[in-house]
Amino acid sequence: MPARERWTAALAGLCLTLLPAVLPAQNGGLVPPGLAQQTTQPKPAQAKPAQSKTVLRIGAIPDQNPEKLNRLYGLVADELGRQLGVKVSYVPVTDYAAAVSAFRTGNLDLVWFGGLTGVQASLQKPGAQMIAQRDIDAQFYSVFIANTRSGLKPIQNQKGLAVLKGKRFTFGSESSTSGRLMPQYFLSQAGVKLGDFAGGAPGFSGSHDATIALVQSGAYDAGAVNEQVWKSSLRSGKANRSKVTQIWRTPSYPDYLWLGQPNLDQRFGKGFTAKLRAAIVSWRPSDAEQKRILELFGAQQFTSVKAGEYKKIEQVGRQIGKIR
Template sequence: MKATLSRRTLLAASLLATAAGAAQAQATVFRVTAIPDESPTELARKAAPLMKYLEGKLGMKVEYTPVTDYAAAVEALVNKKVDLAWFGGFTFVQANVRSGGKVVPLVQREEDEKFRSVFITADPAIKSLADLKGRDLSFGSQSSTSGHLMPRHFLLAAGIEPERDLKRVAFSGAHDATIAAVASGKVQAGALNISVWDKFVADKKVDTARVRVFYTTPAYYDYNWTVHADMPAAQKDKLSAAFLALDKSTPEGAQVLELQRATRFIPTKAENYKSIEGAARSAGLL
């Protein structure tokens, strides 16, 4: 009887040790996600070298965790399912409101200090925002800063109420999908992130003899890397330092920065996104 109890005790202890080991292994994985503003294949391609770089800097396993939509990225960070999230300005504001101020933007690309959106068309008759009246327009995702919120903000500033003045308002879901919709003639115009547009032009993935930019917005703050406020200060500092250390003069830094479409990363703060919050509230999107 004692031998049986002893075996049971040893088995229970073994199972507990295994469970504890698994929990510890899970805890040592640093999880990263990003808003799906481009195709899953492109996001994974851009993420891979950065995850490898962060592993070396943090001294732990780093995994990229894709999400299905913008809202899922917000919920993942707010509920601590991931440790780090790539947000647009609007998704940062949504996460900040949703968490009661419990998220912290750490760094942004230098380009995100003065980000812009572009309106594109293949219709020769469209030459200004006013020419959009009575026509079809595609935004990106409803939660996109550069693909919806700020383009809508500047339309409203120009006296154009999309649902009232346009023939149809569509949402493509992503910036590259907006370009495809305009190029194929599904819509007469589209609004998207200037960075994605420039990349498509540079890679000759769009025929600029047909599809062209007819309006570029004023500048605004956009994307950032954000963490939960509960992250230990030492880890926040190590993470920030890793991004700030990226340098185009090194092969690794050059690869990561090119894929992130960044000259370099710089510190950021929540106050930078107050104008985005104001625009969202004015447009009735928050």
């Protein structure tokens, strides 16, 4: 091969060898040989870690039938979620003690308690906030009811409760303020001990609805229930006046309240507890959704709570051994 042709071939080979080293990179620089193809491919996007959304978990003592509770607190969860801009979830519990336990362990953030369970939960969780009560809770009442075939007549004064000695009698839940705590207190003031009932002990139905049904059926001669549930049962027809009747109404005492965890501001932001209280207290019958909630609660509105009013509940709770 002539010298000129050999020089031309050598020059062409050298260019082919150096070509990969001078390919432009995406960033305007140079890439090393063998990596040009890789740098032209986009890197797969890194999946961002899922962020858990803080949920406000609400609960309530199961003082009425589960169907009504699910309906009521589902509405409450929706309304609070709308007003506060947070996710709210209703978490049912099996009994009164379970509600107190779930609040103590922090598994529930906001709970609708009766007076006794509210005091129990407050004592077990220092710093717990009494958020609000209904307009009917500062002066609440229990009623004693009787089966119409029991022979029991309306009682004119508290001392008249002595006629219940020897009768088959039932309370509601063992931890109910209006279905056990205060009725037992008024009975004791009238000289009636738990051992004075037929069989040497009272029954515990578990809820106000159950107490009304048991007395109406004749399984018990008499019982004590929340006045608000009693009136609601009469309106709905679940309580039949020809079979069960009211025989005495107690003096008033403070009862139900919303109780919140002490760390709500830390979890949901500064001022959240105050916003929560303001939201609940703002509910009015003029708003369609809020009206449904208030009707199920048997109230016209919610108000702020005076914690000192519940000292009486604590005292009675200690007297009968429900608070130690």
